[in-house]
Amino acid sequence: MQLVPDPDSDLVEACRHPENEGFEPAFEQLFLRYRDRVYAIAYRVTCNSVDAMDVVQEAFSLVFRKIDSFRSGSLFSTWLFRLVVNCSIDHRRRVRARRWQGGEGLEVAVETAADPGASPDTAAEAQEFGANIQEAIGMLSPKLRVILALRYLEEMSYEQLAATLDLSLGTVKSRIARAHLALERVVRERFPHLENVAVAGGSYGSSA
Amino acid sequence: MNSPVQQPDCRQFARQLADHLDAARAGQVPAHASMCAACGNRLKLALGLGGPLAKRPEFPPQLKHPDVLAAIHQKVIDASERSPIGQAIGAAMRVEAIGDRLPWPVQTLRVEILEHIQAAPHRQPDRNPPLVLVAGERRARFRRRLAPASAIAASIALLAVFGWRAGRSEGTNEDVRIVFVPVSELPAVMHPTAVLRQAVVR
Numbered sequence: 001m002q003l004v005p006d007p008d009s010d011l012v013e014a015c016r017h018p019e020n021e022g023f024e025p026a027f028e029q030l031f032l033r034y035r036d037r038v039y040a041i042a043y044r045v046t047c048n049s050v051d052a053m054d055v056v057q058e059a060f061s062l063v064f065r066k067i068d069s070f071r072s073g074s075l076f077s078t079w080l081f082r083l084v085v086n087c088s089i090d091h092r093r094r095v096r097a098r099r100w101q102g103g104e105g106l107e108v109a110v111e112t113a114a115d116p117g118a119s120p121d122t123a124a125e126a127q128e129f130g131a132n133i134q135e136a137i138g139m140l141s142p143k144l145r146v147i148l149a150l151r152y153l154e155e156m157s158y159e160q161l162a163a164t165l166d167l168s169l170g171t172v173k174s175r176i177a178r179a180h181l182a183l184e185r186v187v188r189e190r191f192p193h194l195e196n197v198a199v200a201g202g203s204y205g206s207s208a
Numbered sequence: 209m210n211s212p213v214q215q216p217d218c219r220q221f222a223r224q225l226a227d228h229l230d231a232a233r234a235g236q237v238p239a240h241a242s243m244c245a246a247c248g249n250r251l252k253l254a255l256g257l258g259g260p261l262a263k264r265p266e267f268p269p270q271l272k273h274p275d276v277l278a279a280i281h282q283k284v285i286d287a288s289e290r291s292p293i294g295q296a297i298g299a300a301m302r303v304e305a306i307g308d309r310l311p312w313p314v315q316t317l318r319v320e321i322l323e324h325i326q327a328a329p330h331r332q333p334d335r336n337p338p339l340v341l342v343a344g345e346r347r348a349r350f351r352r353r354l355a356p357a358s359a360i361a362a363s364i365a366l367l368a369v370f371g372w373r374a375g376r377s378e379g380t381n382e383d384v385r386i387v388f389v390p391v392s393e394l395p396a397v398m399h400p401t402a403v404l405r406q407a408v409v410r
Contacts, residue, residue: 031277036267043265053270061283133260152261158226177225180254187253198256199249 008033008076015067031060034077037154038084044149045088047138051095052088059087078164081150085165089142132194136186144179151176221247229254 006012011033014026035056042055062083070079137145150156150164161172187194221228221240228238232251241248270276288294 028277031280035271035276036264039267039271040264049265049268052265053268053276056271057276057279057283060280061287064280064284065287130260130263133257134265137261148261152258153264155262173226174223176229177223180225180229180257181222183257184250184253187257195253198260199252201256201259 004075006072006075009072012067012070012072012076015063027064030063030076034080035060038080040153041081041084041146041149042088042091044134044137044153045085045142045145046092046095047134048095051091055084055087055091058091059084062087074163078160081154081164082166085146085150089146092142129194129197132191133187136183136191136194139186139190140179140182143175144182147172147175148179148183218244218247222250225251225254229258233258 008030011026011030014020014022015030017023038059039052039056042059043049043052046052046055059080063080066083070076137148140148146165147161150161154160156164158169158172161167161176162169165172167175187198217240221238221244228241228251231238232241232255238251241251289298
């Protein structure tokens, strides 16, 4: 049941007809509309800028080829984010296998946007804090990373998460709880200095 | 700070952390969190991590570059060309007559027919038991001589008719001329190429 009209329905409809002239501008428009969000999710899961770029390209090439398989009963964004999640997990698996065969370690390159309004010291601290958190996220399993990315970056409700990941509401809540507990453990064990900073920032009634 | 002691209430609290986070964001302090320092701390930590988790990463400049779209299109092309249907289309597009050589479907067909002919005498079961062979030796010898020739004629005729039917079913409006030539020679006209090609593909 679709309660909200899909804001992308016109563009998606145009993309269903590659023989028409409207296909290319519609596809480009979809790409421009979603590229940042797709990149952010991919980055959270792959923990690497180069890999995230690969995922962006892979995900949109799948949109190009498989948009016919998208059923209009759901939101395009839900379908797209599911593709991105699957591409990210597959890509990470392939990269790990390649690096393992090549005897390399899996490095985590971390880039978090600095707050442009912050003073240099504060900006550097915030960037380091964000980088440490991303590193901690990188130590979680891909499934837990995915649910944190969609929940916090995309601000998805439990229902949206359930639809995107094809899970029950109960599983969604349980996975979010597991993700937080796992992240808490990593922070305590590997980044103990972050705990006080995070706890201090975690006041009741905060909207994040 | 140590991990919370795993009392039954604490385990329950951990399992329902997602709901407690929602409540805490709305300013409601869960009862257990206000009584248990460890779980209160756990909740505050989860709340505090929400900010960094929601922060988007820095976008690389190449994400905004037009080359990304070109790279996406290239991935689509690569995937299409690798697919079985893409390979079949690619092969069909490469069909060209080179000098006096015919396109590959005819050459392929000719090879197949020749292979069939070479295999035919060996595959032909001997329908005459030894006693009958003695009784009708002349007739049996005649049949053996006839077998390869009949196999050739039958296979050419079947392929031609089947190909003609296939061509008709795909809406070929042109009149089809069936030209019989010895299998060692190439047909003098191009039209049977289409008929025979479809017969081979199917």
